[in-house]
Amino acid sequence: MISAALVDLVRCPDCTAPLDRAGSAPAMMCTACRRTFDLSRGYLDLRPSTTFAEQTKYLEHELHADARHEAIAPPVLGSRIRNDMLRRFLRPGPGDRIVDLGCGNGRAIVWNAATGAAVLGVDISPYFAPEAIEHADLILGDLRRLPLASEQFDKAWSLDVLEHLSEPALIEMLREANRVLVPGGALFVYTHVRQNGWPAAGVRAVNRLASLCERLGLIDLRQERLRKSDHVNPLVDHAHLRRVAADCGFEVERITYYSPVVGAFFENVVARMVERWMSRRAARRLPAAAATDAAAGVREARRSAQARVRRGGLLYWSLRGATALMKLDLLLFGRVPTGPFFALLRKPHSPPGGAS
Structure with missing residues (x-):
């Protein structure tokens, strides 16, 4: 809209x-x-007339071949963890004006519509969900040159975005985020640094199990590898994060680390097994012409799963149960510095070194 x-x-x-x-x-x-x-x-298409040399692979059609952007289901598994942390850190509510930086298909905006906050989404990729287009203000634009007036937003969030940017692009993006926030405004981010803590050994073990399952034909991780193929990971460690944040006018006010050991098992193994089974079943029901499309079964399986989750029932509540178990990762490892993290960056009320 x-x-x-x-x-x-x-x-x-x-x-x-x-x-x-x-x-x-x-x-x-x-x-x-x-x-x-x-x-x-x-x-609203507000892309700059001059295209940046550095572009994300999320502009490529292949990354959206599984049609996950077409519909928005209630958040479960990792999506639920991220959205719950967003609400815990940022506390969106009536009267807040918020910008979602790198909003993807707009799902986080839809998930948080009930908070009463006015949320605007910006993304460089035009793969918005129809539900988001109908109910939210969306802009097709570049985060490094936000087509927005200065100091107009109380809060902002950016989920799974920073790791796709080089350090110069990250600095441009964060400076733009700082510009559009009011003094005292907050930016919530979920991303990761390259330096991992000891709990990452558990994540690596789960990923080795997932690779074994893929070799046995039990799961298919090709789309996930494609989605992560343009990870640049510009932040070395958390000290580097704080330096970059300070250079862009932010203070790191709060941070929680996220070592998804339980989460990796459910998302990279169990969920992928279910998806593989549903994809094969869906492929058998497709017309012969469509059956030659390798992604057709995955698309149909995702559409079916999203519809079932929206209806509630056994699948939805099973996923909610798995999500509850995944929160053990935050309880057990949330204070152990590692790669993935949730952080709240605060724009000071006065510039650094200025009068208070």
Whole structure:
């Protein structure tokens, strides 16, 4: 959707001037450089006219061949862990104006609609879910040049994004996030550094089990490898995180570490086994012409699983039970420094070194 509030918040990605409606056309126009921006698809295309050399693989169709972006099911497993931590750290609520930086298909916005916060999503990839397009303000834009007015958002979140950026791109992104936040505003992030703690040995053991299961034909991890193939992992360790955050105008106010040992077992082994079984069953029901498409069975299995989760019932509550067990990772290892982490970055009320 395109709300009146969105019109007031957006800026031209090229010259930073305000935008206005372009007459009766489904577009907006920059009031200074007169460039027009399409909004006919239900989201506003505010990509800069100059393309950055560094681009994410999430722009490639192959990464979306399993159609996971097409629908939004209730959060379970790792998605539930991340969303629960988001709510615990950021506490979104009525009156908050929030920007989701790297919103993907918009699912976190939909999951948090009931909080009453006004959330706007920005992503460089146009694979938004129809449900998100219908109910949320969405922008197709680059996080390194946010097409948004300065100091307009109380809070922001960015999930599974920072590890896809080089260090220069990460610094550009964080500085832009700082710019659009009000003084005292907060940014919640989930990402990881390269240096792992001792609990990572358990995660590696589970991943070796998953590789064995794949060799035996019990699971298929090709899509997951493709999705992680552009991980750059720019942050070396948590000291590096704090230096980069400070360089971008943030203080690391709070951090919880996440070593998903139990989580890796459920997500990389058990869930993948179920998905493999459902994919094979779905492939047998497909027409002969579609059966030659290797991803067709996975797409049908995901659509079926998402529909069943939305209806509730045995599958949904089984996944909720597994999610509860996965929270043991936070209870047991949440204070042990390791690669993956949840953090709250705070923009000070006054610039570093300035008057308080």
